[in-house]
Amino acid sequence: MSSTPTQPPRRLSHARDISRPGFYIKLVLMMLVNALGLYGILAAYGQREWGVLAFLVLALIIADYVYFSKRAIPGKYLYPGLLFLAVFQIYVMVNTAYVAFTNYGDGHNDSKPSAITQIMKTSDRRVDGTPTYPVTVLDRDGEMAFAIVDDDRVLVGDAEEPLTEVGDAVAEDGRVTEVPGATVLQLAEIQQRQNEVLGLRVSMTDDPDDGWLRTDNAAMAYVAKSLLQYDEASDTFTDAEGTVYTADPAQGLFVSDSGEALTPGWRVLVGFDNFTRMFTDSRLAGPFVSILSWTFAFSILSVLTTFALGLILAVVFNDPRVKGRTIYRALFILPYAFPGFLAALVWRGLLNQEFGFINEVLLGGANIPWFSSGILAKLSIIGVNLWLGFPYMFLVATGALQAIPGELAEAAVMDGAGPWRRFWSITLPLLLVSVAPLLIASFAFNFNNFSLIYMLTGGGPNYPGAPLPIGETDILISMVYAMAFESGTRQYGLASAMSIIIFVVVGVISWLGFRQTRKLEEIM
Amino acid sequence: MRKSFLAAAAVGLSLTLAACGSGSSTSTPSATGDATTSAAATTSSAPAAAGSLTVWADETRIDAFKTLGETFSAETGVALDVVQKPSADIKNDFIAQVPTGEGPDLIVTAHDATGDLVKNGVVSPVELGDKAEAFGDVALRAVSLEGQVYGVPYAVENIGLVRNNALVQDTPATFDELIAQGKGVSGAEFPIVIQQGENGDPYHLYPLQTSFGAPVFKSDANGDYTAELGMAGPEGEAFAQYLKKLADEGVLSASIGGDQAKQAFLDGKSPYIITGPWWTGEFVDAGLDISVLPVPSAGGQPAAPFVGVQAVFLSSKSENQLLAQQFLDFMGTKETQDTLFEMGGRMPALNESADAVSDEILAGFGEAGAEGQPMPAIPEMGAVWQYWGGAEVSILTGKAEPVAAWQTLVTNLEAAFQA
Numbered sequence: 001m002s003s004t005p006t007q008p009p010r011r012l013s014h015a016r017d018i019s020r021p022g023f024y025i026k027l028v029l030m031m032l033v034n035a036l037g038l039y040g041i042l043a044a045y046g047q048r049e050w051g052v053l054a055f056l057v058l059a060l061i062i063a064d065y066v067y068f069s070k071r072a073i074p075g076k077y078l079y080p081g082l083l084f085l086a087v088f089q090i091y092v093m094v095n096t097a098y099v100a101f102t103n104y105g106d107g108h109n110d111s112k113p114s115a116i117t118q119i120m121k122t123s124d125r126r127v128d129g130t131p132t133y134p135v136t137v138l139d140r141d142g143e144m145a146f147a148i149v150d151d152d153r154v155l156v157g158d159a160e161e162p163l164t165e166v167g168d169a170v171a172e173d174g175r176v177t178e179v180p181g182a183t184v185l186q187l188a189e190i191q192q193r194q195n196e197v198l199g200l201r202v203s204m205t206d207d208p209d210d211g212w213l214r215t216d217n218a219a220m221a222y223v224a225k226s227l228l229q230y231d232e233a234s235d236t237f238t239d240a241e242g243t244v245y246t247a248d249p250a251q252g253l254f255v256s257d258s259g260e261a262l263t264p265g266w267r268v269l270v271g272f273d274n275f276t277r278m279f280t281d282s283r284l285a286g287p288f289v290s291i292l293s294w295t296f297a298f299s300i301l302s303v304l305t306t307f308a309l310g311l312i313l314a315v316v317f318n319d320p321r322v323k324g325r326t327i328y329r330a331l332f333i334l335p336y337a338f339p340g341f342l343a344a345l346v347w348r349g350l351l352n353q354e355f356g357f358i359n360e361v362l363l364g365g366a367n368i369p370w371f372s373s374g375i376l377a378k379l380s381i382i383g384v385n386l387w388l389g390f391p392y393m394f395l396v397a398t399g400a401l402q403a404i405p406g407e408l409a410e411a412a413v414m415d416g417a418g419p420w421r422r423f424w425s426i427t428l429p430l431l432l433v434s435v436a437p438l439l440i441a442s443f444a445f446n447f448n449n450f451s452l453i454y455m456l457t458g459g460g461p462n463y464p465g466a467p468l469p470i471g472e473t474d475i476l477i478s479m480v481y482a483m484a485f486e487s488g489t490r491q492y493g494l495a496s497a498m499s500i501i502i503f504v505v506v507g508v509i510s511w512l513g514f515r516q517t518r519k520l521e522e523i524m
Numbered sequence: 525m526r527k528s529f530l531a532a533a534a535v536g537l538s539l540t541l542a543a544c545g546s547g548s549s550t551s552t553p554s555a556t557g558d559a560t561t562s563a564a565a566t567t568s569s570a571p572a573a574a575g576s577l578t579v580w581a582d583e584t585r586i587d588a589f590k591t592l593g594e595t596f597s598a599e600t601g602v603a604l605d606v607v608q609k610p611s612a613d614i615k616n617d618f619i620a621q622v623p624t625g626e627g628p629d630l631i632v633t634a635h636d637a638t639g640d641l642v643k644n645g646v647v648s649p650v651e652l653g654d655k656a657e658a659f660g661d662v663a664l665r666a667v668s669l670e671g672q673v674y675g676v677p678y679a680v681e682n683i684g685l686v687r688n689n690a691l692v693q694d695t696p697a698t699f700d701e702l703i704a705q706g707k708g709v710s711g712a713e714f715p716i717v718i719q720q721g722e723n724g725d726p727y728h729l730y731p732l733q734t735s736f737g738a739p740v741f742k743s744d745a746n747g748d749y750t751a752e753l754g755m756a757g758p759e760g761e762a763f764a765q766y767l768k769k770l771a772d773e774g775v776l777s778a779s780i781g782g783d784q785a786k787q788a789f790l791d792g793k794s795p796y797i798i799t800g801p802w803w804t805g806e807f808v809d810a811g812l813d814i815s816v817l818p819v820p821s822a823g824g825q826p827a828a829p830f831v832g833v834q835a836v837f838l839s840s841k842s843e844n845q846l847l848a849q850q851f852l853d854f855m856g857t858k859e860t861q862d863t864l865f866e867m868g869g870r871m872p873a874l875n876e877s878a879d880a881v882s883d884e885i886l887a888g889f890g891e892a893g894a895e896g897q898p899m900p901a902i903p904e905m906g907a908v909w910q911y912w913g914g915a916e917v918s919i920l921t922g923k924a925e926p927v928a929a930w931q932t933l934v935t936n937l938e939a940a941f942q943a
Contacts, residue, residue, distance in 0.1 A: 106903070109644040110623035118645035118840055122672055132653050191575065194846040216651050217849040224651075263903075264645030283939065353779040371722050372778060372921045460722050462914040464924035467936045469910035487940055488907025490616065 030067055034060065059083060096496045101269050105484075105491035108252050108265045115266040116230060119237065119254070123227040127211045134175040135213075135221035137190050137197055140182040144193065146202045146213055146221060147176040154179070162203035163213065190218045228262075237262060274497030283467035284483070287474075295475040298381065299446040303439055305386045310393025311431075315423070318401045329398070336391035344455035347384045372461050374472035381456055381473055385446070392442075400434045401427070433520050440513040444506050453478045476502050576603040577847050578628040580618060582611035585632050585834070588867035595863065596854055602847050615640060622646040622841050629842040630851060635666040635675065635833035638901035642669050648838045648845070649674055655856055663873035665747060666833035666898035675835035676855040679870035680878075682829045683728060683800040684892025685820070689813040691795035699732065699822035702796065703775055709795050714775070716796040717788045720920065721781035724913025727899075728798055729767070729776075730830050734895075736763040736823030740908060741900050749900045751941065756934040759823075764919055764926035766822060771920040778920050801870060804885050816888025818895070828895040833873060907940040 017023060037060035044053040063083075066075040102108075110118075133148035138156065145158035149171045156179055157163035170178035177184065190197050197218050204210040204223060211225035228237045228245075237245040237254050245254035245262050252268035253261040278284065313332060317325050335343065350357045351370040359366050370380045404427060412422045453459060459474035459482060470482045480502070484495035581589045586608045593604030607628060609617060615637045621627035623646070641647040649672045656664060656673070663677035687695060691709050696702050706715025718728050726733070730740075738759040741749040755763075770776040780788070789797040790810050797803075798819060807814050819827040836855050838848050854860055861877035864870075871886055872878045881887070899905070915933035918924040924932075 106619075106640065106906075107643050109619060109646065114623065114841075115645060121840065122642070122649050124649070125672065126651055126653070188574075191846055194844070198845050216845075217853060218846060220653065222651060222653060263643050352781075352784075354777060355779065355784050369921070372923070458723055460917075461921070461923065462723075462918065464915075464918040464929060464932070467939055469914055482910075486910050488910070489903075490619075 026067065030064070033063060037063070097500065099492055100274055100496035100500055101271060102267050102493045103252055103265075103270045103273075103491075104267050104493045106489040107263060108267050110264070110266060112247075112252075112266040115264050118264055119228065119262050120226065120230055124214070124224050125227060127223045127225050130211075130223040132220045132222045133213070135215050135219065136176040136179075137185045137215075137218055138179055138182040139185055139189075140179075144185075144196050144200050145182065146200065146215070147179055147182075148213065148221060149174050149176060156182070157202040157213070159200060159202070162205055187218070194218075270493065274494045275501065277494055278498055278501060281483075287463055287466055287468070287470055287479075290472075291470065291474055291476060291479050294378070294473070295447060298378075298385075298475055299443050299449075301382050302385045302389060302446040302449075303442050305382060306389035306393045306442070307397075307435075307439060309386060309390040310395075311397045313390070313394050314397035314401055315427075318398060329394075332394050333391045335387055336395070338388075340388055341451045341455045343388055344384065344452050347380075347387075348456050351380055371457055374461055377457050377461060377471075377473045381452065384456055385449070385452060388452070389442070389446075396435055396438055397431065400431050403434065404430050429520070433517075436517040436520055437514065440510050440517070443513070444510050447475070447506050447509075448477045448502065449475070450477045450481065454481070476505075574601045575844060575847050576605055577630060577844055577851055578605045578607060579630045579632060579836075579851075580607050580609045580614055580628045581632040582609055582614050584611065585868070588864055589632060591867060592860060592863060595860075596851060599854070600850060602850065604851070618839075619644045619646055622839050625841055627839050627841060629839055629844050629848045631837050631839065632834070633837065635677065635835050636899045636901050636905065638667055638669055638674055638835075638837075639903040639905060641837060642674060643903045646840055647674050648840045648842070650676060650838060650852060652676070652856070658856070658875060659873050660875055660878065662831050662893075662896065662898050663833045663835075666831065666901060667835045667837075668748070669901065670748075675837040676852045677833045677835040677873035678855055678861055678864050679834040679868055680831060680873050680893070681801055681834075681870045682831045682889060682893035682896045683731070683798055683819075684829065684889045685817045686789070686797050686799055686804060686807065687815045687817060688789065688792065688795050689815055691792065695796075695817055695820065697820055699735070699820045699827075702820050703770075703773070706795050712793055712795055714788060714794040716775060716798070717780060717785040717794045718776060718798045719780060719782040719785040720776060720778050720917070722778055722917065723910075724778070724915075724917040724920070725782075726909065726912040726916055727830060729916065731798065731819035731827035732766070732822045733760075733763045734829075734897075735819075735821040735825050735827040736760070736766065737825045738763050739828075739897065740912075741902070741904070743897075747897075749902050751902060751904045753934060753937060755930075760934070761927045761930050762823060764915075764930035767916060767919045768922075768926040771922070776920055778917050801886060801889050805869065808885070814885070816885050816892060818892040826895045828897055829893055830899040831893050831896040832899055834868075834870065835873075904941050908937060911936050911940065 037056060040056045041053060041060070044050075044056060063079065066072045066079045133150065136147040138145040138147055140156075140158065143158050143160075145156055146163075147154060147156045147166075147169065148163070149155075153165050154169035154171055154176050155163040156166045156169070156176075166179055168180055169176055185193075198214075198216065201212040201214050201224075203212045209225075211223045213221050214224050215221040228239050230237050235247040239245075243256050243258075243260070245256045245260070247253075248255050249268060250270075251261075251265065253265040255261045278288075316322065317328055317332075322328070348371075351359075353359060353367060353369050353372065356370070358370070359368055369376060371377050408426050408430070409422055412426055417425070453473060453475055457471070457473045459469075459478050460471040461473075462469060462471040468479075468483055469486050470479050474482065477499070480495055480498040484491045484498065579589060579593070586606060589604070589606045593606050597603045614631065614633055618627055618631050618633075619640065622644075627646070638647075652659070652664075652673055659677055660680060663680050664673065667673060667675035667677050685695070691712060692705060696705055703715045706712065709715070719725055720728070733739075733755065736759050738757075739754040742752045742754040744750050767776065785797060785799070786803055786806070788794050789799075790807065790812070792812075804814065804816070819829065821827050836852065838845070838852060842848050856874065858874060858876050861872040861874040862880070865872045865877060865881065869886070871881060871890055878890075900908075911933055915924075915929045918929050919926045
């Protein structure tokens with residue numbers, strides 16, 4: 001692809017020689033990239049997103065260096081890919097790893113300041129039996145103020161000053177229209193300063209127990225009081241009975257001495273807690289071993305059955321004596337063309353115990369509990385996965401078979417080897433050299449084949465009375481899902497930690513597998 | 525050839541970048557915020573407010589809210605940008621998006637999300653003021669938590685007993701008699717169909733369960749749910765044994781899911797079905813003559829279904845709180861509730877609008893839900909469904925003894941509340 005290395009050194013590339021159009025195309029494209037990059041940088045600055053800003057600045061500088069420098073020719077080809085790798089792979093992985101060390105999940109959804117604001121917001125209650133007032137929003141020397149009419153008196157107050165009577169104000173139909181020394185704000189102005197308006201609390205009197213005036217819509221105001229008082233210095237909330245809720249940075253919650261907590265909490269780092277949960281959660285002790293062994297059984301059997309069927313079909317339909325091979329091959333690939341989750345749903349319907357096509361029509365009204373019996377559910381899963389997976393194996397085996405030189409088979413025939421001997425001693429070993437890495441990949445894929453399990457059986461039949469909603473066909477990844485999401489509360493931190501553990505397991509197995517494959521290659 | 529390929533690739537790349545750039549910029553809140561304020565500034569002389577609100581609604585509610593948005597913007601000048609979200613994800617997406625500032629201003633969802641939304645601090649309390657009394661009591665309790673209202677309810681729905689009048693014309697007072705009657709109907713395969721499925725469906729069995737005096741959670745003096753399980757103890761176990769009996773008689777089966785139940789009723793294979801207003805339209809369209817009745821009691825006490833409430837919630841991080849409040853006020857008007865009733869076919873939550881509804885089928889559901897209680901919205905409820913359905917299925921399929929299964933259910937739930 002590259003245009004330089006074999007050329008005489010003085011010859012410039014299309015994109016460097018200013019007498020050629022290539023240079024100008026490059027210039028225009030780089031201008032566009034720079035314009036977009038600068039736009040992104042400004043937008044990130046506007047949003048106060050410093051991480052994004054730093055990334056964009058760095059990415060743009062590197063882009064300009066790579067595409068205008070003489071030295072970075074490989075970089076020109078690699079850079080876009082590397083950029084996408086950073087955004088879509090590395091960032092995601094780093095973020096997952098970070099989340100795994102936090103308690104991010106239900107009840108710990110946001111940062112601490114947001115949690116404090118929210119607690120104050122939800123504890124602010126309207127005082128029972130108090131009236132609502134038509135309210136006028138005023139601007140008094142830059143300070144926002146409320147004006148209401150109470151018993152034909154006009155009362156005005158702001159954040160500092162409680163409601164006090166103002167003598168010479170004008171009111172019409174119970175609503176204040178004019179206050180000396182202050183401007184009445186119109187809707188558009190109120191809208192621009194809406195956070196100020198909605199955040200304003202005007203004390204009713206000097207006594208804080210009388211509550212304060214607030215509004216939600218800048219038209220009507222009501223008297224409210226907070227159930228909790230926040231003290232910034234000690235970082236505590238105190239309720240009416242005097243119970244003190246102290247911020248606990250280890251849990252990300254405001255907790256009282258008796259252990260009561262306020263909602264919501266906030267996200268904090270919790271170290272390795274999420275990682276150890278899988279091994280310390282007593283609710284998992286029972287089913288964990290059976291789920292682990294079923295995960296291995298499922299992925300190994302899936303690979304073996306699909307490979308065996310795919311290979312048999314490939315060998316048969318590789319024989320020139322079979323008529324209409326292309327049509328058959330095309331038909332075999334059909335299940336592969338189906339989206340897997342869709343096929344799983346269709347099979348789920350087909351296998352329904354009382355109404356499914358298989359029991360009703362194929363088996364003449366039999367009542368086979370495909371999904372409610374543990375063993376049958378496992379068989380159903382392997383069977384459906386066989387249907388889904390054999391076309392892929394058929395494809396790769398067909399390809400690999402055609403790459404094996406015919407002379408080898410001829411030579412074996414000369415030596416007097418029968419068909420079985422030829423298959424086991426020549427075809428299969430040669431096939432495995434090229435197919436083995438794909439088998440390992442298939443194993444890794446099935447180890448985490450969440451969509452099939454989730455769509456086909458949902459992990460069921462559930463272990464009766466198991467302390468977590470997990471069942472006999474759950475594999476590790478769907479168990480994590482059940483634990484981190486289906487058991488009622490979403491726990492992203494736990495889910496991230498567990499997926500990292502599963503990643504390590506799959507990684508180690510794949511690594512061992514690839515080492516074995518290398519030995520196969522050495523046979524060659 | 526090579527040059528043109530490279531040029532095409534480069535153009536493609538820059539287009540992709542452009543697409544990414546513009547995509548991310550339009551979705552940032554400040555962009556919309558700026559647009560709002562600048563729009564407001566240019567029309568500052570106009571009396572009406574201007575700007576835009578983003579609302580998330582799922583596929584079943586999107587059309588109604590689009591229509592509503594047109595009325596709203598005609599009245600106030602505020603544009604309503606209704607975004608469709610899949611019903612399965614809408615709550616989780618909202619919880620995940622609000623803290624990032626990328627979430628919508630408002631969300632339309634069923635009230636049982638209230639607990640989760642509050643626990644995660646993503647919704648603002650709503651002060652209905654004196655308007656509160658205009659709403660149905662159950663509807664208002666459904667969107668409240670610990671005495672604070674969090675949403676504006678607009679529709680109420682519950683399940684009831686739907687009868688095919690071509691097969692039977694009168695309905696007995698107890699569930700056992702109903703089954704006996706249903707078994708005598710010639711040509712019917714089932715005395716009654718109640719949808720279950722592989723993971724169970726406690727929602728559709730709940731009227732039977734409450735008739736044994738075993739509500740899911742106990743209520744306090746105000747009628748609010750507490751976190752104490754009401755289905756523990758002998759009442760719940762009696763219901764578990766009744767389930768076993770129904771399964772043995774072939775009345776209930778885990779393999780009858782929603783689609784199968786609906787089809788059986790449509791085909792005239794069952795004189796009764798326990799379902800909600802979401803399917804009665806189809807039954808009527810198919811030419812069935814149906815009546816909706818309260819579910820007969822199985823355990824002696826009144827059968828109380830769950831009442832589901834549709835409501836609009838306000839994001840705690842909305843940058844347009846004031847406009848959003850205007851929309852919430854608009855939601856509470858009779859005209860709006862009438863429009864939503866016409867488009868959605870659910871009982872309005874506003875008493876004034878509900879009283880004006882004359883449809884017989886909906887009135888039947890109203891009667892069936894007269895004893896109903898709001899589906900619990902406390903955060904503990906999130907953990908209940910999975911275990912509850914699992915335990916019921918294990919009883920139906922005979923995998924577990926009813927009383928033992930029920931006791932384990934209670935133990936597991938209590939452990940899950942602790943976790």
